[in-house]
Amino acid sequence: MIQKGNFLLLELSEFRSWLQKQKVTRSIKGLQVHHTGAPNYTTRKMVNGIAQQDHFKCLEGMRDFHINTNKWKATGQHLTLFEDGKVGVSLDRDLNMTPACIYNNNAGYVGIEIIGCFDKGVDTMTTIQREATVHLYAALCEKFYVPVNTDKIVYHAWYSASGTKLGDYLPGRSSKACPGTAFFGDGNTVAAANKNFIPQVKAELDRLRSNTPSATPIEIKPKDDEPMTDAEKQQMATLEKTVKQQADWIKAEKAKANMECPSWAKPAYDYYKDYISDTTGSYDFWRQLVINYRKDNGIKVSK
Ligand SMILES: [Zn+2]
Structure with a gap:
């Protein structure tokens, strides 16, 4: 109106x-x-x-x-x-x-x-x-x-x-x-x-x-330029949050693909450094290195 x-x-x-x-x-x-x-x-x-x-x-x-x-x-x-x-x-x-x-x-x-x-x-x-x-x-x-x-x-x-x-x-x-x-x-x-x-x-x-509803509803559809309802605002906020979480996850995954030696792999790196040509590697590379280090040094993991 x-x-x-x-x-x-x-x-x-x-x-x-x-x-x-x-x-x-x-x-x-x-x-x-x-x-x-x-x-x-x-x-x-x-x-x-x-x-x-x-x-x-x-x-x-x-x-x-x-x-x-x-x-x-x-x-x-x-x-x-x-x-x-x-x-x-x-x-x-x-x-x-x-x-x-x-x-x-x-x-x-x-x-x-x-x-x-x-x-x-x-x-x-x-x-x-x-x-x-x-x-x-x-x-x-x-x-x-x-x-x-x-x-x-x-x-x-x-x-x-x-x-x-x-x-x-x-x-x-x-x-x-x-x-x-x-x-x-x-x-x-x-x-x-x-x-x-x-x-x-x-x-x-x-x-x-x-009071029976109209077969062809006379309600006019909301126009694109009408303000969002509270429910729509809530939906939009949830969607924005999801997109942000996904972006953070992608960023973290990318960082894991080529990372500096993490602190937990430091002893393994020091042990093998003469055999490694560069100082960066994937997360999986550093994990594998630690496993090899434990094996070579008889360190068993307690379960
Ligand atoms: Zn007339």
Whole structure:
């Protein structure tokens, strides 16, 4: 969880517990579904599925547009869902405030923007964002007791520009195609929503309520640049110690390969020195010399 400027950035795995702690006194009757259109995967500078643009830069960009161009008092949406499953929380649009997302139809709703343009032929939602979308809506339904159906989870496209509830996407009458003509791979109609999106949110909500672990865990893998845990530090210390011990052993073995006469072999060396051309030898050489010396002088070892 990172806070910077006007936003809080949550890992998807942090979202549900964060949400459960929020004190929301406003009555919530439903959830809106939007795509951002722009920003999208292109403006996020996606390379091999990873956006190069900073999350906070993207969030502040939207806020700036909402305040300075749209002349709204704050960021329009409460929550922004990124292509990598991270969730941006608008600190200037508290969950107790009404969002500014669907003209005349914001009271009692939570405004959620999904980063991307999910119109046909534009962005294809990443797998993680798809799973994150399902989880995020399920967690919101759990928190606010929102029934999982197309009356309560509504697409922007089901409203006209003047705020009339059309009840479905009607090209030419709908204010926008949002959340996209290919949203969730199915489209932006009520039938499309009932095909995969709504059933998957229902299944995820059941899973959350029964506390069963996710088949595909939503926990984000730790990044390489994250600090080591205590267990990892311990492992690293043990490994360093082993490497040091091995280095010492190698050094000692090397020293034994060509050593000056050790004190315990001194009498043997003195006895044989006229037959030895140099003053150094291996550990085994000095041992053998001592054995020969004892043999020559009738010195038996007591056992
Ligand atoms: Zn929208």
